[in-house]
Amino acid sequence: MIVELGHFALVLALAVSVAQMAVPALGAHRRDIRLMRVGEPAALLQFALVVFAFGALTYAFVVSDFSVKLVYDNSHSMKPMIFKVSGVWGNHEGSMLLWVLILALFGAMVSFFGKNLPDTLRARVLAVQASIAVAFLLFIVFTSNPFERLDPAPFEGRGLNPILQDRALAFHPPWLYAGYVGFSMTFSFAVAALMEGRVDASWARWVRPWTLAAWLSLTIGIAMGSWWAYYTLGWGGFWFWDPVENASLMPWIAGTALLHSAIVAEKRGALKSWTILLAILAFSLSLLGTFLVRSGVLTSVHAFAVDPARGSVILGILIFFVGGSLSLYAWRAPTLKTEGIFAPISREGALLVNNMLLSAATASVFIGTLYPLLLDALADMKITVGPPFFNYTFVPIFVPLLCLVPLGPLLGWKRADVKAAAERLLVAAGLAFIALLASVALFYEGPWLAPFGMALAVWLVAGALSEIAWRVKLFSTPLSESWARARRQPRAVWGTALAHGGLGIVVAGIIGVTAWSEELITTLAAGESADIAGYRLTLDGVGLRDGPNFDAMVGLVRVRKDDELVATLMPEKRRFSAERQEKTEPAIRTNGFSDLYVVLGEQAGDGKWVVRAYYNRLAPLIWFGGSFMALGGLISLMDRRLRVGAPTAARAHLRASAAE
Amino acid sequence: MTRKQRRASFIAVSLGILGLAVGLVLYAMSDSIVYFHSPSDVKERGVGPGQRIRLGGLVEEGSVKDLGDARVSFNITDFVETVPVTYRGVLPDLFREGQGVITEGALNEDGSFTADKVLAKHDENYMPPEVADALKRTGDWQGEGAAASHAETYGQGSYP
Numbered sequence: 001m002i003v004e005l006g007h008f009a010l011v012l013a014l015a016v017s018v019a020q021m022a023v024p025a026l027g028a029h030r031r032d033i034r035l036m037r038v039g040e041p042a043a044l045l046q047f048a049l050v051v052f053a054f055g056a057l058t059y060a061f062v063v064s065d066f067s068v069k070l071v072y073d074n075s076h077s078m079k080p081m082i083f084k085v086s087g088v089w090g091n092h093e094g095s096m097l098l099w100v101l102i103l104a105l106f107g108a109m110v111s112f113f114g115k116n117l118p119d120t121l122r123a124r125v126l127a128v129q130a131s132i133a134v135a136f137l138l139f140i141v142f143t144s145n146p147f148e149r150l151d152p153a154p155f156e157g158r159g160l161n162p163i164l165q166d167r168a169l170a171f172h173p174p175w176l177y178a179g180y181v182g183f184s185m186t187f188s189f190a191v192a193a194l195m196e197g198r199v200d201a202s203w204a205r206w207v208r209p210w211t212l213a214a215w216l217s218l219t220i221g222i223a224m225g226s227w228w229a230y231y232t233l234g235w236g237g238f239w240f241w242d243p244v245e246n247a248s249l250m251p252w253i254a255g256t257a258l259l260h261s262a263i264v265a266e267k268r269g270a271l272k273s274w275t276i277l278l279a280i281l282a283f284s285l286s287l288l289g290t291f292l293v294r295s296g297v298l299t300s301v302h303a304f305a306v307d308p309a310r311g312s313v314i315l316g317i318l319i320f321f322v323g324g325s326l327s328l329y330a331w332r333a334p335t336l337k338t339e340g341i342f343a344p345i346s347r348e349g350a351l352l353v354n355n356m357l358l359s360a361a362t363a364s365v366f367i368g369t370l371y372p373l374l375l376d377a378l379a380d381m382k383i384t385v386g387p388p389f390f391n392y393t394f395v396p397i398f399v400p401l402l403c404l405v406p407l408g409p410l411l412g413w414k415r416a417d418v419k420a421a422a423e424r425l426l427v428a429a430g431l432a433f434i435a436l437l438a439s440v441a442l443f444y445e446g447p448w449l450a451p452f453g454m455a456l457a458v459w460l461v462a463g464a465l466s467e468i469a470w471r472v473k474l475f476s477t478p479l480s481e482s483w484a485r486a487r488r489q490p491r492a493v494w495g496t497a498l499a500h501g502g503l504g505i506v507v508a509g510i511i512g513v514t515a516w517s518e519e520l521i522t523t524l525a526a527g528e529s530a531d532i533a534g535y536r537l538t539l540d541g542v543g544l545r546d547g548p549n550f551d552a553m554v555g556l557v558r559v560r561k562d563d564e565l566v567a568t569l570m571p572e573k574r575r576f577s578a579e580r581q582e583k584t585e586p587a588i589r590t591n592g593f594s595d596l597y598v599v600l601g602e603q604a605g606d607g608k609w610v611v612r613a614y615y616n617r618l619a620p621l622i623w624f625g626g627s628f629m630a631l632g633g634l635i636s637l638m639d640r641r642l643r644v645g646a647p648t649a650a651r652a653h654l655r656a657s658a659a660e
Numbered sequence: 661m662t663r664k665q666r667r668a669s670f671i672a673v674s675l676g677i678l679g680l681a682v683g684l685v686l687y688a689m690s691d692s693i694v695y696f697h698s699p700s701d702v703k704e705r706g707v708g709p710g711q712r713i714r715l716g717g718l719v720e721e722g723s724v725k726d727l728g729d730a731r732v733s734f735n736i737t738d739f740v741e742t743v744p745v746t747y748r749g750v751l752p753d754l755f756r757e758g759q760g761v762i763t764e765g766a767l768n769e770d771g772s773f774t775a776d777k778v779l780a781k782h783d784e785n786y787m788p789p790e791v792a793d794a795l796k797r798t799g800d801w802q803g804e805g806a807a808a809s810h811a812e813t814y815g816q817g818s819y820p
Contacts, residue, residue, distance in 0.1 A: 163753075234750065344669050356674055360681040367685055381695070384714050384764075388692030393684040397677075521730045521749050582753045601750035605726040612730075612750045 003068055006056025007147035010097075013049035013104070014137040016042055020107075020130035024123035028195075036119050039126035040111040046133065047108035054088075054101045057146050061088050067153030070094060070146050076159040076578045078549040086170035087160045092294065092310070093146035095173060099290070100136050102174070102181040106210075107133065110185070117206060124192035125185075132184050135317045143310050159578035162550070168228045176221030176248060180286035182214025183251060186258065187283035190276045191325055194332040199276065204266035207279065209637060211262055214282075215255045216633035222248050223626030234584040234599045236614040238513065238622055241390045246369040247289030250362055254282040257358035264348045267413060271352065273333045278355075280329060284322040285362070291318050292369070346416045350408040357401040364393035402456055402507065405500050406463020409493075410470065424470045428462035443516050450515035457511060460504025464497040495636030502628025505621050512594075512618025519615075523608035533615035535596060536560045537569075542600070542609060550574040552585070555600040555609065559589060571600040595619045694764065699741035702767065709767045715743060715775070716762040724757055736763065736773070743767075747775040 020042035027035025057070070061084050066072040074091045075084055083090075089098040107129045114122050140146070163169075189207045193199045225248070230238040239245060258278040265275040291314045343349060368385045375381050406428060410421040435458035439451035469475075471493060472485040520532040524539040531537070540556040552572040559567040569587035576583065589596045594617045601610030696714040697707060707713055715736055723735035723744075733746045734757075745763055755761060755778060763775035 344666060344673075352670070353673065356677045360677050364681060364685060368688075371689075382697075382714075384694040384696060386692070386694055386764075389688045392688035392692055393681070396684055397681060523728065523730050584750070584753055599750055601730065602726075604728060604730070606728060608728075610730045610750055 002056050003060050003065065003147050003149070006053045006060075007145070009049045009056070010053040010137065010147070011141060013046050013053065013100075014134065014141060016046045016049060017130045017133040017137055020046060021127050021134055025127035028120040028123040028127070031120070033119060036123035039123050039130075042130070043104075043107040043111040043126050046130070047104040050097075050101050050104040054097055057094060057097060058085060058088050061085065064157065065153075066155065066157050067149055067151070068146075069148040069150045072150055072154050072157045074160050075157040076549060077156060078578065079160065079165070080548050082167065082170055083160060083165045086164070089173050090160050090164045093140070093144040095177075096136065096140050096144055096294075097146050098174060099177050099181060100133060100140065102177050103129070103133050103136065103184055106181060106185045114206075121189075121192055121196060121203075124195050125188045128188035128191045129184065132188075132321065135320070139310075139313055139317065143313055156578070159549070159576065162574065162576045162579055162581050162583040163232060165549075165576075166228060166232055168224050169232070172221055172224040172228060174221075175217050175224060179214050179216075179218025179221050179248075179255075180251060180289060182210060182217055183255060183279075183283040183286045185210040185214065186279040187321075187325065190279035191328060193276060194325075194328050197332055197335050199265070199272040199336050201266050201269055204262050204272075204275065207275075208259075208262045208266065211255060211259050211279075211282075212633055212637045215252070215259055216630055216637065218248065218252050218255060219626060219630045219633060222252060223623055223630070226626075227623050230619070231586060231588055232583075234586050234612070236517070236519070236586075236597050236599075236616060238510075238619070241368070241385075241387045243369050244293050246365050247292045250365050250369070251282050251285040251289060253358050253362045253365070254278060254285050257355045257362070258282050260351045260354050260358075264351050268348050270348060271355075273336045274355070276333065276336070277329060280322075280325045281362075284318075284325070285366075287314075287318045287321060291315055343415050345411070345418055347408065347411045347413045349416075350404065350411050353404065354401065354408065357397055361394055361397045361401070364397060365390070368393065399456070402460060402503070405460055405503065406466065409467050409496055409500070425463055425466055428459055428466045431462040432456070432459035434458075447515045450511050453511035453515070454508060457504045457508035460507060461501045462504075464501035464504065467500075468493070468497050491639040492636045495632040495634075495639065497632070498635060499629045499632030502625045502630075502632060505625030505628060507625075509618045509621030509623075509625060512621065513616050516617040517614055517619075520611075520613040522611055523604050523606075524611050525606075525608045528608075530611065530613070532613050533596075534561060535566070535615070536563075537598065537611070537613060539609060539611060542603075545572070547574065549578060550576045550583075553600065555587075555598075555611070557587070557598050557611070559596060567596070569596070569598045571598045573600050590620055592620055593618060696762075698738045699736055699743045700738055702743060703741050707767060709769050712764070712766050714762055714764045715745070715773055716760070717743075718760055719755070719757050721757045736761065744772045745775050746772065747778055749776075749778075752778055 020039055023042070024036050024039035027033070027038065057068075059065075060068045060071050061075055062081070064071065064075060064077045064084070066075075070091060070093050071087075074087045074094075079087070087094075089095045107126060110117075110122065110125055110129065114125070117125070186207050189203070189210065193203055222245075225245070226238045229240070230236070258275065261271050261275045261278055264271045291311065294310060294314055368389050372383050372385055375383055406425055407418075407421055410424055411418070432455040436451050436455035439454040443450065468486075468489075471489055472482040474482050477485075518533045520530060520537075522530045524530060524537075526539055526541045529536050529538040536559070538558045538560065540558055542553055542555050545552045545554045552574040555569075555571050557569040557571065558565060559569060567589045569589055571587040572585035574583045574585055575581075584599055584601070586597055586599045588598075594615065597614040597616055599612040601612060603609050694712055694714050696716060697705065699715070699717050701707070702713075702715065717736040717738045720735035720737045720742060723733075725733045727733055727746070729748075730750070731746060731748045732751065733744060735742045735744050737743075745765075747763065747765075762779040763773065764777040764779070765773060765775035767773050
């Protein structure tokens, strides 16, 4: 019964979205406040209905109601509760429902927090947001009904793919989707602004928190996904330039560009038209990501069995929203007036260069991801674009950007003094040079570019610290005065420094893992040993262990350094009986800077076990840095100046002009 | 600087970055693209030894051999041609005889293939599109999941 109610709620939500799409838009057109006001309760009602539908599906998973086809296909009564719940979105239908849930959540948030928005803008934003909901609800109701029943109901489910039964992965999709769908908010604002034909500083101010929230969620989602791939796939890698990964990286880079251009639009009234375009592109890339993942057109290590018919529906949605919004942009953007005057050497100039480089980086990932698809369709040639392509394109574009990151926040608006800014970075440059020398001394046998990468990482971190030191006048005033200044800094300043410094930490991690890691593949019988990076690994034996819904071969690996036992690692090879699949579970010993990573492979014919071990230098820094970046985003989001409300003066002005 | 000069300098910087990006992409395209071949393609198109390619097809039944020291050998087949493959390392969890796989590496002088990468698939029902196409061309395509009844297909899952 609850399942049918869930289905009914979903259909009702579709009807409500249709109303939310049409009525406020009509009201905004006719300047009829009563019609415009329909949007807010409609958004809340739509959210409530989708929450109910999602709740009903979750209930079916929690109680293991195998008469629901989706539960039968993706769950098992023996599965731990957390994976029963995460199974809700560990499949196509449920994940689309999660997509719509987050979409509705954002719509409800506009309705809740957006009291300060001008009436017509709010009405149009909610209408555009509802149009996306209509498209995806239609898609779910007609092609991917999660509430389909089976008759007769089976006694037991088929289980969830074991590699999805993981704690980090359980919460990776919600974050990733919050990021993807978060950009729908900036998209709606952009389209609404194009309809209004007006973009001003307050518009940029309303858009920034949504961009920041989406960017923050996407950062967490990508970091979690990469962490999961690292510790679960058993390859010791954190990023594979796989199409599905690229699909999440593209909106992230475009969103990063949007985050920065929106600052210029707000503070200087320039780059408005560009900001609108980026807002459209960021969401278009999110839709593209959804399409690529859900349609299965690309060969990916992450690919799963998918239904091509659904892919074409998502492609249709993609073409409609991207084509429609870009046409609207081409038609209305020339009417947007740009007021700002630009000096090349200024904060806004630096942000513009940031945008150019980020766009070029997005384009390189875009080409690398889609070119194989195009070549296959047009020339019937199958090619793979792997890490070397991105090392030659993405990396050289990103490196100059990274070099400029510490300089940007030190430049003033309008006209900046580069010399003064550079002087403030002298210490950072010195530290970077020391890092270069130290890396050369420590790893003179490694790749020659790696020490420069490490210098860049230190430059970023030290640059971020230098900015704070300069702002609080560290050492040039008494410490108490610096402390007082530190407390007066807007949160956005701390957020920027954290995010930029976090980026440096990520770079350090990436350099360490790719350039200075060690790998060992060997076969060991019980009692035999092998050496890696100064550690001696001894396989004491392999035993059996029963898990909740699997049984595992567990290797007992003693790790010794200079004959002293430092750790006991237990890599596993799990066999999931319900799903009839195997999954390797690496064991990792970390000291916060380096990981010793051990994988237990197959048992070879001679009774020896294949053991693969990595010593990944600086690997944990990738995710520490990612957390810093996300934290920086969060702190910026809490900045008083970014509260969704606009200054009263601007609001009054807008109300007045809206009423014209 | 006048307004005109400013605009010119911005255009110059954008064109510079655009040119850099285009140049890099073209260079990378010429140098770092890996072609996918089925065993038949390898024979027909005369892929030379040492050239880095992806070789995909089905793992031939009964061909997986353990060579010791973490080395394995197996045959990749599209039922027309078969290529022997050697690989050193831990095989992905879903590697199995009769399953579709993609390996990456280079051919040796004797026509065998040395792989340094064997691609893991997360889903047993999943067939890499390239392998599916290659099998369709040789007429050995069974249809995706069509032949398998509910009892035979196992845990599907998907990853957003």
